[in-house]
Amino acid sequence: xxxxxxxxxxxxxxxxxxxxxxxxxxxxxxxxxxxxxxxxxxxxxxxxxxxxxxxxxxxxxxxxxxxxxxxxxxxxxxxxxxxxxxxxxxxxxxxxxxxxxxxxxxxxxxxxxxx
Amino acid sequence: xxxxxxxxxxxxxxxxxxxxxxxxxxxxxxxxxxxxxxxxxxxxxxxxxxxxxxxxxxxxxxxxxxxxxxxxxxxxxxxxxxxxxxxxxxxxxxxxxxxxxxxxxxxxxxxxxxx
Numbered sequence: 001x002x003x004x005x006x007x008x009x010x011x012x013x014x015x016x017x018x019x020x021x022x023x024x025x026x027x028x029x030x031x032x033x034x035x036x037x038x039x040x041x042x043x044x045x046x047x048x049x050x051x052x053x054x055x056x057x058x059x060x061x062x063x064x065x066x067x068x069x070x071x072x073x074x075x076x077x078x079x080x081x082x083x084x085x086x087x088x089x090x091x092x093x094x095x096x097x098x099x100x101x102x103x104x105x106x107x108x109x110x111x112x113x114x115x
Numbered sequence: 116x117x118x119x120x121x122x123x124x125x126x127x128x129x130x131x132x133x134x135x136x137x138x139x140x141x142x143x144x145x146x147x148x149x150x151x152x153x154x155x156x157x158x159x160x161x162x163x164x165x166x167x168x169x170x171x172x173x174x175x176x177x178x179x180x181x182x183x184x185x186x187x188x189x190x191x192x193x194x195x196x197x198x199x200x201x202x203x204x205x206x207x208x209x210x211x212x213x214x215x216x217x218x219x220x221x222x223x224x225x226x227x228x229x230x
Contacts, residue, residue: 031216040124042206042220043160050216058217067127094216104218106160 002026005109006091013081013114021076021110023091031094032074033104036060036087043090044091049074081114117142119209121221123163129229134184136192138207138225146212147155149183149190154204154223163205169211194226202228 004010007022025032036059045058050066063085065077074093080087091107118141128134141148151163166174167185173181178198182191194201207221 033216033218034219035218040222042119042121042222043208043218044218044220049215059219088158090161092216092218103162103165104160104216109158 004091004093004105004107006089006110008110009108011038011110011112013078013112015081015083015114017081019078019081021078021089021091021112023074023076023107024072025074025091025093025105025106027071027093027095028071029093029095029105030071031104032068033058033092034064034066034074034076035090035092037090037109038087046076046089078112083114086112086114117144117147117209117211117219118196119207119219119221121205121207121224123215123224124222125225125227127227127229128194128201130197130199133195134192134197134230136205136207136226137196138190138192138221139187140188140190140207140209140221142209142211144211148210148212149181150210151179151190151192152206152220153201153207155202156162160206165202171212178188197228199228199230202226 034046035043047066049055077088088111092104094104147168149166153161164176179194204223208218
């Protein structure tokens, strides 16, 4: 049981490049989310999904795309990287069960630098 | 929209002493959950304690307890008998009752523990 995994751990991009941050969970969780963490601003929600085929925008969605083709995977795509997207990115998952008080399980994070 | 505010960017405590971290939030909802997460230098997000808004009793987890004041929209974290391993960034977070996967975070409080 690996929990939530993210790859890569570190990434450096040039402005305008595209890339995909990978996220996978093996707990059969319905909810999956992407957050970015910037100094002094806490974590902010980028996109989230309540199940395969269903995604929605969070607080800061611009410049990012997501898809959810399977329960396990929730990749985050940067279409054209900008320096403002330099951040640490966290993927999280949690259960839809009504009795579960949303213990979100977080991945280890990806530190992204855009030059 | 809901907001979470942590007004103490940094706090310091002597080992074995008690420290309280403050958190206020704004919401028009009556049903929600509140959380405290710990983020050590490893960047891992660790759930410390959670509180259901409909419960009047304050949550407690070993040395960690909260003071939940629903009318005042206040949710402070008390750490008793502080240990060196408690040094970390602490985030307060809010989740609507029916919005699993969507956490709203405060800005964080950096806690240092002096030996």
